[in-house]
Amino acid sequence: MGKLSIKIVIAGRNYPLTINEGEEEFVRKAVEDINTNIQKLQESYAVKDMQDLLAMTSLQLATRSKPSPQSGDAGLEKEKILSALQLLSNSIEE
Numbered sequence: 001m002g003k004l005s006i007k008i009v010i011a012g013r014n015y016p017l018t019i020n021e022g023e024e025e026f027v028r029k030a031v032e033d034i035n036t037n038i039q040k041l042q043e044s045y046a047v048k049d050m051q052d053l054l055a056m057t058s059l060q061l062a063t064r065s066k067p068s069p070q071s072g073d074a075g076l077e078k079e080k081i082l083s084a085l086q087l088l089s090n091s092i093e094e
Contacts, residue, residue: 010088011038011050017087030084037061061085 004021007014008031019027037057038050047053062085 008088010034011054015088019087026080027084027087030081030088033061034088058085 002021003018004024005016005018006024006027007016008027009015010031011034017027034057037060038053041047041053041056047056061081064081
């Protein structure tokens with residue numbers, strides 16, 4: 001598979017990403033989930049700082065995607081979510 005360059009927007013900021021061709025739909029869905037979660041947090045709490053909202057969103061998405069000691073295997077879907085979060089994290093750090 002080849003690489004694909006896309007632009008995404010998280011919390012109002014643009015990020016260019018290079019992804020594998022088959023990952024675009026998955027990455028865009030992850031971005032949508034992140035932005036939706038940020039919006040829900042803004043509406044539910046008196047948090048205005050975007051850094052705090054991003055940190056809270058990261059924690060919520062990571063804990064949803066990791067298996068709890070009681071639940072056993074997280075499955076492939078959760079691994080994909082973690083992969084997308086790592087991809088976004090790496091892109092933000094660059």
